[in-house]
Amino acid sequence: MDGSMKKTLFSLLLVFSLFLSACAAGVSATDATPTPYPTPVRKTFTVQRGDIVVEARLGGRVSPQAVTTVSFAMSGKVSDVYAQAGDTVKAGQLLAELAEAQQLKADASKTAVEIRRAEIALEIARLTLEKYKAENRPSYDVRAQELQVELAEMSYNAVLLSLGIDPESNQEDTLEAQVAMARVFAPADGMIISGVSVGRSVNPNSPAFVIGDGLQLEVVAQSDANKLDNEIREMFEGMTVQVSPDASPEVKLTGKIRQLPSPYGTGPSDDKNVYISLDQPASAGTYQVGDKVTVTIILASKTGALWLPPDAIRAAGGRTFVIVNSPEGPKRIEVEVGIKTLEMVEIRSGLDEGQLVVAP
Numbered sequence: 001m002d003g004s005m006k007k008t009l010f011s012l013l014l015v016f017s018l019f020l021s022a023c024a025a026g027v028s029a030t031d032a033t034p035t036p037y038p039t040p041v042r043k044t045f046t047v048q049r050g051d052i053v054v055e056a057r058l059g060g061r062v063s064p065q066a067v068t069t070v071s072f073a074m075s076g077k078v079s080d081v082y083a084q085a086g087d088t089v090k091a092g093q094l095l096a097e098l099a100e101a102q103q104l105k106a107d108a109s110k111t112a113v114e115i116r117r118a119e120i121a122l123e124i125a126r127l128t129l130e131k132y133k134a135e136n137r138p139s140y141d142v143r144a145q146e147l148q149v150e151l152a153e154m155s156y157n158a159v160l161l162s163l164g165i166d167p168e169s170n171q172e173d174t175l176e177a178q179v180a181m182a183r184v185f186a187p188a189d190g191m192i193i194s195g196v197s198v199g200r201s202v203n204p205n206s207p208a209f210v211i212g213d214g215l216q217l218e219v220v221a222q223s224d225a226n227k228l229d230n231e232i233r234e235m236f237e238g239m240t241v242q243v244s245p246d247a248s249p250e251v252k253l254t255g256k257i258r259q260l261p262s263p264y265g266t267g268p269s270d271d272k273n274v275y276i277s278l279d280q281p282a283s284a285g286t287y288q289v290g291d292k293v294t295v296t297i298i299l300a301s302k303t304g305a306l307w308l309p310p311d312a313i314r315a316a317g318g319r320t321f322v323i324v325n326s327p328e329g330p331k332r333i334e335v336e337v338g339i340k341t342l343e344m345v346e347i348r349s350g351l352d353e354g355q356l357v358v359a360p
Contacts, residue, residue: 042359043359044356045312045356045357046354047347047351047353047354048306049305049353050307052301052302052341053301054298054300054301054339054340055296055297056223056227056234056235056296057295057296058222058223058295060219060222061220061291062218062219062282062287062288063191063193063218064193064213064216064289065217065275067190067211067212067216068190069207069209070095070187070207070208070210071184071202071204071205072098072181072202072203072208073182074098074100074181074203074204075201075202075203076201077199077200078200078201079101080096080097080198081195081196081197082095082096083195084192085193085195086191086192086290087191087192088214089192089211091188092185092186093186094185095195097184100182101179101182104179104181104182105179108178111163111165114163115160115163121155122156128145129142129145129146129148129149184209186209186211190212190214191212191289193220194209195209196208196209217282217288218275218277219255220274220275221276221293222273223272223274232264235257235264235274235299236257237260237265238257239297240254240256241257241295241297242255242296243278243295243296244293245293247291251286253278253279253280255277255279256277257274257276258275258276258277259275261273274295300339301339305338305346306347306351310340310343310344311360312357312359312360313337320334321334325356335349335350336349
């Protein structure tokens with residue numbers, strides 16, 4: 001092959017290579033063009049008008065109305081419990097005792113021995129004096145024995161005082177009272193509403209048992225611990241409630257809150273129960289002791305209020321607002337909200353009925 005043919009062939013190959021490169025470049029430019037995506041459409045909510053009701057629902061049980069509480073006279077740990085919630089008890093019945101009762105009983109036995117020893121010494125001195133008189137002993141023997149009696153009496157009284165016992169009191173009653181400090185007894189006939197459990201630490205300021213009158217029934221209701229403070233702060237004693245037995249939800253009873261825990265009511269702060277007096281008397285068709293019930297309490301209500309669902313409302317920087325569409329684009333509008341439920345939030349100002357709000 002001569003030189004001219006080689007040059008011609010080289011030129012053809014060069015032109016072909018350039019053509020292939022141009023084609024490849026064209027394909028790359030086409031693939032790099034982005035594919036357009038549709039603009040997402042946000043959900044909207046309509047400002048509506050309606051009635052909003054905020055309710056609290058509490059689970060409860062029909063129980064005898066509390067008439068008295070019982071506390072231990074000393075601090076300690078409960079070792080034995082002889083009456084449970086729901087038991088009927090008689091006045092004077094032993095309900096529970098502390099672990100410290102064993103030590104108190106041992107101390108009382110030791111004390112009784114010391115007192116008895118002093119009593120025996122005094123009795124021997126007195127009997128000896130009587131014997132001397134009966135035998136017509138010389139007056140100096142009688143007088144000496146009288147002094148022995150006096151010494152024995154002084155020793156006896158000293159023993160009592162050292163043990164913290166009044167010489168003028170009944171020693172047996174005093175010893176029993178010391179042991180009784182670690183025990184609690186029913187002050188009257190009734191039914192146990194609540195009581196301590198074994199192992200619990202108690203003190204004179206904490207009720208060990210609550211005893212009720214089986215003829216006077218009420219509802220003892222408990223709120224969800226996570227909602228307790230928020231719900232109870234909206235309640236007041238004398239507030240009207242509705243009660244339905246769980247076994248017969250179609251039965252609608254009415255009642256009033258009798259007692260709330262302090263600081264919201266007159267009850268103790270450590271008792272988180274809500275006590276409710278029922279308007280209807282107990283019967284087979286209404287309620288009986290032990291029935292589980294559901295208590296409905298209307299905490300707040302608003303008729304004809306503007307509202308939105310909670311999902312439509314935003315909060316940031318201490319401000320509450322919604323987003324609406326406008327000719328200039330999305331626009332923030334601050335709103336004032338009122339009462340709330342899981343489905344509805346009252347709109348007090350900032351929006352009009354029928355206005356559309358864009359979801360966050």
